[in-house]
Amino acid sequence: MSIQFNPIGFVKTKFAGEEMRNQPVEELEADIEILDEYADGLKAIDGFSHLLILFYMHKITAENRKRLKIKPRIVTKYGLNLEEIPLVGVFCLDSPNRPNPIGLSAVRLLWRKGKILHVKGIDALNETPVLDIKPYSPARKIERFELPEWYKNIIAKARAKGHNITDF
Numbered sequence: 001m002s003i004q005f006n007p008i009g010f011v012k013t014k015f016a017g018e019e020m021r022n023q024p025v026e027e028l029e030a031d032i033e034i035l036d037e038y039a040d041g042l043k044a045i046d047g048f049s050h051l052l053i054l055f056y057m058h059k060i061t062a063e064n065r066k067r068l069k070i071k072p073r074i075v076t077k078y079g080l081n082l083e084e085i086p087l088v089g090v091f092c093l094d095s096p097n098r099p100n101p102i103g104l105s106a107v108r109l110l111w112r113k114g115k116i117l118h119v120k121g122i123d124a125l126n127e128t129p130v131l132d133i134k135p136y137s138p139a140r141k142i143e144r145f146e147l148p149e150w151y152k153n154i155i156a157k158a159r160a161k162g163h164n165i166t167d168f
Contacts, residue, residue, distance in 0.1 A: 007129035008041070009034035009115075011055065016126045025123045029110070032117040032130055039115040041133075046112050050136035053122055056129045057101035064097040075168050078158035086150045103128070106136060 013030035032053065034042060045051070071085045072093050090098050107119035117133075158165040 005056065005131050007035070007056070007131060008038040008133070009130040011122065011124040011126065011128040011130060013122075013124070013126045017059070025105075026121050028122055029118065029120045030122050030124065032119060032122075032133075034115040034117070034130075036115065042112065042115065042117070045109070045117075045133075045135070048109055048135045048137075051107050051109050051117070051119065052134040052136055052140075053103075053105045053107055053119070053124075053130060054132040054134075055103045055105070055124050056131055057096050057103050057124070058127070058129060059125060060096055060098075060101035065099050065101065067097050068099075070095055070097060072154070072168055075154050075158060075165075078163040078165050078168070079161035080154065080157055084157060085154065088150065092148075092151075102131070 009032055011030050012033055013028070015028070068090050069087050070090055070093065071082055071087055072095070073082070073085075075085060076082065096103065103124055105122040105124065107121040110118045110120055112118070154168065155165055158168075
């Protein structure tokens with residue numbers, strides 16, 4: 001089976017690579033420029049405060065797509081060393097290294113001008129192809145959810161080292 005997607009637009013940001021890694025995702029701002037042929041799909045989007053952006057992580061290498069078990073290295077910035085972090089399946093993390101490098105960001109829509117959406121909270125690089133946009137609505141809200149013990153343990157270890165971490 002072959003699956004093909006065509007971008008509906010592209011992310012425009014100052015981040016082209018590794019320099020984005022140490023930035024707080026919730027503070028990252030970017031423009032999403034929708035292609036002309038899809039601009040009509042933005043009609044009435046202005047009233048939504050948040051959107052879900054699906055994108056293709058175009059800079060992920062074929063080698064990284066094969067890695068099915070990884071360690072959440074992002075938590076090393078909270079004082080944990082790699083020996084304290086469990087090896088888990090890629091589907092347990094928000095890692096960019098995955099078989100199908102599809103990204104998902106829940107973003108705040110700050111403003112729209114024509115076919116440009118200015119958003120906050122997107123963790124995509126410059127020229128990242130955007131595959132789809134969906135509105136965030138009350139039907140998507142999950143009030144109660146559970147986390148596995150290994151996940152809670154990482155958070156507890158980081159907090160014990162003085163970091164105010166609630167997620168990674």
